[in-house]
Amino acid sequence: MSSEKKVVIITGASQGIGEALAKAYLDRNWRVVATSRSIKPSNDPDVLTVAGDIGDPATGPKVVAEALKKFGRVDSLINNAGIFVASPFTGYTAEQYAQVVATNLNGFFFISQAAAAAMEKQGSGHIVSITTALVEHPLSAVPSVLASLSKGGIAAATGSLAIEYAKRGIRVNAVAPGIIKTPMHAPETHDFLSALHPVGRMGEMADIVGAVLYLENAGFVTGEILHVDGGQAAGH
Numbered sequence: 001m002s003s004e005k006k007v008v009i010i011t012g013a014s015q016g017i018g019e020a021l022a023k024a025y026l027d028r029n030w031r032v033v034a035t036s037r038s039i040k041p042s043n044d045p046d047v048l049t050v051a052g053d054i055g056d057p058a059t060g061p062k063v064v065a066e067a068l069k070k071f072g073r074v075d076s077l078i079n080n081a082g083i084f085v086a087s088p089f090t091g092y093t094a095e096q097y098a099q100v101v102a103t104n105l106n107g108f109f110f111i112s113q114a115a116a117a118a119m120e121k122q123g124s125g126h127i128v129s130i131t132t133a134l135v136e137h138p139l140s141a142v143p144s145v146l147a148s149l150s151k152g153g154i155a156a157a158t159g160s161l162a163i164e165y166a167k168r169g170i171r172v173n174a175v176a177p178g179i180i181k182t183p184m185h186a187p188e189t190h191d192f193l194s195a196l197h198p199v200g201r202m203g204e205m206a207d208i209v210g211a212v213l214y215l216e217n218a219g220f221v222t223g224e225i226l227h228v229d230g231g232q233a234a235g236h
Helices: 016-025 059-071 094-122 145-164 186-196 205-216
Strands: 009-010 029-035 045-049 078-079 125-130 170-177 223-229
Touching: 009 016, 009 059, 009 094, 016 029, 016 205, 029 059, 045 059, 059 094, 078 094, 094 125, 094 145, 094 223, 125 145, 125 205, 145 170, 145 223, 170 205, 205 223
Parallel strands: 009 029, 009 078, 029 045, 078 125, 125 170, 170 223
Antiparallel strands: none
């Protein structure tokens, strides 16, 4: 198959922000490799779906290999898959810890490693990870140490990878959202969640898509943590 069109891999692509990102890249004439546990096959010739648990160390390399086999290149990776569990610190279970670390950290690490290897051979590429504003601005109303631990690790790795690959044509960035209006938040929680943001509302999925697309096109930006959080990182 022709490798002229650019190719993006999106994790957690079956719903919410991941699904919106997939549509946005398709609208811009990219090919999309979409992965999640529950991803369904697609009839679109520009879409490859690969089902799998991103927390399994074998899944990331498999997704990258399938992308190269089908489309011949990997230009961008969007690490969107993630688990969020809000709980008092002493209330977390060993199972919750293992699940969050597997999905958020292992998922990021093994697919980014495989994608970076492919991008280095091409001499170009871009990795964007979705973290959380809670890393730098914890909220007493939302105790969430596991989110800060796992997504904070990704935020730190973003800067490290950006410097490591800066002269090899690969950029590495992250988007740190506030609370975004997705199906995971029941409507009855919206007033409470809106009040956590200085602007007084939740974010929309389009806000995150716009931030990722900005970074995609910002060739002089690397190592950036772009806050899309309604002012949370600035203060209250």
